[in-house]
Amino acid sequence: MNRLNGKTAVITGGATGIGLAAAKRFIEEGAFVFIYGRRQETLDTAVADLGPNARGLKGSVSDLADLDRLYTAVKAERGTLDIVFANAGVGSQLVLGKITGEHIDETFDTNVKGTIFTVQQALPLMGQGGSIILTGSSAGTTGAPGMTAYSASKAAVRNLARTWAEDLKGTGIRVNVLSPGATATELAKDALGEEGQKVFASMTPLQRMADPAEIGVVAAFLASSDSSFMTASEVAVDGGLAQL
């Protein structure tokens, strides 16, 4: 399929997990992709894997000067931008009673503030036909032990698409949320541990975790004109976890 032929995409958190799987899929479908994250070595490994239609840019989504550098590089090499996959996120568990200010700040600085500025700084490069995809989570809908900050941050992300569909009226730019369930990535391993991953897999109607590629393929659909009449939507790719 060449649904993304000639398109330029930015994927935050694109060097690992869901972001890397989406980057592979976008490139397979014809896109040129900038991946963004804080670890240079991880970016270098991913770019070597992705090939000549990928660039790696180091920075944090919670740092506006870093984001400026990202979009300056996109403008210099590509001129305009078609797709933003605001996917970078962090998640760790702390039960009510143990929550700290640092835990809230880290989670919201990345998942909420980071998502907002990833998109806001991209807008001057985007226009008609643009697609913004935000990574939500089944945790934004369901309750789970110790997930106060993470779940609240992802519920906020879900609302960003609703609000921005209003703010973007008349621009031709669409914005949707892609909400994975339990997916086999570094984040899931760190946040849930081996035992927690088994629990989430068993709670999922499809009885397993997702492979990141199963999320990346839906990101490509939302990036492409195949989803041309979709905006403000949340697309659950969660094996049914949050749907019963």
Ligand SMILES: NC(=O)c1ccc[n+]([C@@H]2O[C@H](COP(=O)([O-])OP(=O)(O)OC[C@H]3O[C@@H](n4cnc5c(N)ncnc54)[C@H](OP(=O)(O)O)[C@@H]3O)[C@@H](O)[C@H]2O)c1
């Ligand atoms: N895995 C799951 O079960 C699951 C379920 C639902 C939703 N999600 C969401 O899916 C998204 C991707 O996560 P993943 O599961 O693929 O895990 P992952 O492999 O750990 O990916 C997270 C990515 O975000 C990047 N990142 C984190 N903080 C950043 C920052 N401040 N600035 C720039 N990049 C940052 C990380 O790179 P650096 O550390 O190098 O910066 C990493 O590449 C997240 O939003 C997560 O909440 C995951």
